Amino acid sequence: MNVPGILQRKLSLSGWPTVAWLLPFVLTGLAILVAPVPMIGMPQTHYIELDGWQYEFAPGRLRVHQGDTVIMILRASDVVHGFYLEGYDIERRLTPGIAERVEFVANRRGKFRFRCSVSCGPLHPFMIGELIVTPNVPFWRAAAVTVVALAGLISYLHRQGANDRSSL
Numbered sequence: 797m798n799v800p801g802i803l804q805r806k807l808s809l810s811g812w813p814t815v816a817w818l819l820p821f822v823l824t825g826l827a828i829l830v831a832p833v834p835m836i837g838m839p840q841t842h843y844i845e846l847d848g849w850q851y852e853f854a855p856g857r858l859r860v861h862q863g864d865t866v867i868m869i870l871r872a873s874d875v876v877h878g879f880y881l882e883g884y885d886i887e888r889r890l891t892p893g894i895a896e897r898v899e900f901v902a903n904r905r906g907k908f909r910f911r912c913s914v915s916c917g918p919l920h921p922f923m924i925g926e927l928i929v930t931p932n933v934p935f936w937r938a939a940a941v942t943v944v945a946l947a948g949l950i951s952y953l954h955r956q957g958a959n960d961r962s963s964l
């Protein structure tokens with residue numbers, strides 16, 4: 797028999813003292829389980845260089861996680877264009893040769909179109925792109941795993957307590 801087993805048997809008259817005795821271990825385990833979560837789901841900073849020309853933006857589709865910081869350097873390669881991001885109400889006028897900097901936190905989830913806001917030619921209305929802000933899935937996945945692990949630990953401890961009761 798291992799040492800904790802002996803101690804457990806000596807200390808436990810019923811199931812509850814066993815649980816109380818194990819509490820520091822449970823709390824330590826909990827701390828270990830919970831600690832990495834913020835690391836996994838940590839908001840990131842995206843540096844995106846976006847070029848605009850007749851009649852598109854490149855890249856045309858941007859994907860970030862909710863809570864991420866987005867820093868964009870906007871440029872127009874041929875004529876004057878505009879950049880308007882729906883949902884975030886960000887607008888810049890893009891003059892060739894001048895880089896515009898935009899910074900924001902993607903706190904709104906969903907799909908947001910960005911489009912040219914300066915009439916630049918016949919196909920100007922089609923000069924659009926898309927910002928996709930998805931929930932921070934790794935964070936929620938890690939949180940769910942932690943909850944499941946905790947539930948498993950608690951049920952295991954309960955069973956241990958019941959076993960001790962029946963063996964006494």
Ligand SMILES: [Cu+2]
Nearest residue numbers: 912914916920
């Ligand atoms: Cu345009």
